[in-house]
Amino acid sequence: MATEAFAPVSLSRSPGDEGDAGFLTACSTRAVDDLGIAWLDSGAQQVHHLSRHVAQGPSGTYFLNLPLVGEGMALQDGRVSVTGPGDFVLVDGDRPFTLEFGTRFQQLAIAIPRHRLDPLLADPTQSNCVVIKGDTGAGAIASTAIQSLAAQRCRLRPREAHGIANVLVELVSLAVTAAVEQRPAPLRLRRFQAVLDEVERRLCDPGLRPQDVARELSISVSYLTKLCSEHGTSFGRIVLNRRLDRARSLLTAEAAAGGAGAGMTVTEVANACGFSDSGYFARAFRARFGTTPTEHRCATAQRERPAYTTSVGRTP
DSSP states (O other): OGGGGTSOOEEEOOTTOOSOSSEEEEEEEEEETTEEEEEEEEOSEEEEEOHHHHTTOOOOEEEEEEEEESOEEEEETTEEEEEOTTOBEEEETTSOEEEEESSOEEEEEEEEEHHHHGGGOSOGGGSTTOOBOTTSHHHHHHHHHHHHHHHOOSOOOHHHHHHHHHHHHHHHHHHHHHHHHTSOOOHHHHHHHHHHHHHHHTTTOTTOOHHHHHHHHTOOHHHHHHHHHHTTOOHHHHHHHHHHHHHHHHHHHHHHHHOTTSSSOHHHHHHHTTOSOHHHHHHHHHHHHSSOHHHHHHHHHHOOOOOOEEEEEEEO
């Protein structure tokens, strides 16, 4: 099972299936930056990520499942979603879930680190087990990008891999947000998502203030502050964390492109991400990631990317 490549699971026969006792499974996996991608061809089955699996330790990962052939069903937190070819759904690897396939199927699975996706979602707990249709809107664009990346068999250069992973996560976040917004949701949740979107749009502006975002959204500063507080954060913390995330991403891309000494200086990266004080940027970066910007860039320049692994076998 593709998900088994990234997290512990238990397998069982789908109800009514009378095939052989085992599942003939072909599975290939690869890494693109910090995303794990798996392709699976297998028979009818149920995949269970149980409480005892969760208790083994947090995965910090979402699993995106996109059928290519056949239908898939996902169950988590009392929600049930059915996906057809090209559609996709997220499940949270830190909570129990079940995936069910009633017939032979082919599927893509992507493991996405939580720290990548959560900052782009107003309420991550509402984003799992929601069907994202692959034939319309942002879902169609994200689905096409996922399938295109999975079909790409040549080894990507580090900078290419990092940039593509960033774009893919942002496309997934847009598609998930659009799908969630189609369901009835409290006005306050929609407002908070609008705050996140506006911060993202103006992140590089060093003078960005809560007053500016409040004015753009036609809400008061006190209401904006309360929205952030309800989600356990503050406007300043949102802006700082997203700037640090973008800076780390830029440092990684620069280092991967040409080594530790190539490209933009640390000060130039800081300025490009909305920091007007490079000293403050360096201190905040270390406090958040446990390393300095320069150390992070040097480590990235030396890091090797894993290649493909392919396996064909029979699961019990």
